[in-house]
Amino acid sequence: MPAILHRPAWALPDSAATPEAIALRLDRRALLAGAGVIAATALAPDIALAQRVGDVPDPSAGLYPAKRNEAFTLDRPVTDEQANLNYNNFYEFNMSKSVARQAQALKTRPWTIAIDGMVEKPFEIGIDDLLKQVTLEERLYRHRCVEAWSMAIPWTGFPLAKLVALAKPLGSAKYVRMETFKDPSIAPGQRQTWYPWPYVEGLTIAEAGNDLAFLVTGAYGKPVAKQMGAPLRLAVPWKYGFKSIKSIVRFTFTDKQPKSYWEALQASEYGFWANVNPEVPHPRWSQAFERVLGTDERRPTLLFNGYAEQVAGLYKGLEKERLWA
Incomplete structure (x- = not known):
């Protein structure tokens, strides 16, 4: 007897997910941010050239595309790949959204990940050895930045x-x-000594164990791009985007609440939890609406980014904590 799939409340049929190939109009201002007078039409070829020059064959390329997990669908079209490739926060390289060219300097092989702290036995593991111990799957997730833009x-x-x-x-x-x-x-961003490098984020063990918490190795049916956090990044879709650490090299288990990069940088604006709530504004702007990247669409922001059914229970008894931005 086939298993019965219970879809969560936020999941819609596959027809809700527009294929990658469908072009969405790019936000011209986003493409030009930090790029001076460089024309938007010239940006993508430049990035493609940088990737061809700087990359070596990815030994994990044969693992993609992975089978899609149909339990994770969307209520909106998938964001066009080029929009995603050209609009990234990666302060290690620069403070604009145009980091794709500079990020090609990142060498993703060899890439060793340390597991330490309060564990039975600390160890290190190469990214490709780690991939041999897990099964990859594709999931469609929303991403909501505290800056009020979003993508799928x-x-x-x-x-x-x-x-x-x-x-x-x-x-x-x-x-x-x-x-x-x-x-x-x-x-080059890490040469700015007034920033609290290296970049750090933290989750509770309960949050890390939630089925939605996802370690990303690929996107759009291929290994994840360097500017998106290759070779290993985090996706926690119910939190604001600054809880999406890129290019991870260490997981440390501890009994002390970690102080994130953003909390260390500006605690009045960024807390530990960073859950999405449209009713709680950032100190400098509203969170009630979001701008969908690559379009002119504005959508009402959803509590926990629409994943409340799966994660709200994690925060029972913590109502006095600063659970939001």
Whole structure:
């Protein structure tokens, strides 16, 4: 007897997900941000050239495209791939959204990930060895930035819970602290010593174990692009986008709440939890609406970015905490 698939409330049929090939009009201002007088029409070829020059064959390329997990669908079209490739926060390289060219300096092989802290036995593992121990799948997720823009992405990866299981944390561990690479020789933003490098984020063990918490290794049916956080990044779709750490090199299990990069930088604006709530404004702007990247569409922001049914229970008893931006 076939298994019965219980779709969550936010899931709609596959017809709701527009194929990648359908072009969405790019926001001209986003393309020009930080690019001076460079024409938007010239940007994509430049990036393609940089990728051809700087890349070596990705040994994981044969794993893509992965099978889609039909339990994770969308209420909106998938954002056009070029829009996603050309609009990224990656302060390690620069503070604009136009980081794609500079991010090609990132060397993703060899790439070693450390698992340490309150675990049975600390260890290190190469990204390709890690991929041999998990099964990749594709999921359609929404992404909501605290800056009030949003996108919808076909991520490929595996549940963060799988890595937690490999790590074998001690029962006293309450949090997982995640850390990005630090290499100022290739990442000019890291030469700015007033920023709290390396980039750090944290989740509770319960959040990390939620089925929606996803470690990303690919997007759009191929290995994830460098400017999007290759070779390993986080996707937690019920949180604001600054809780989406890129290019992860370390997972540390601890009993102390980690201080994230953004919290260390500006605690009055960015807290630990960073859950999406349209009723709680950022100190400088409203969160009630979001602008869909690549279109002129404005949508009402949804509580927990539309994933409340799956994650609201994580925060029971924490009502006095600063759970939002």
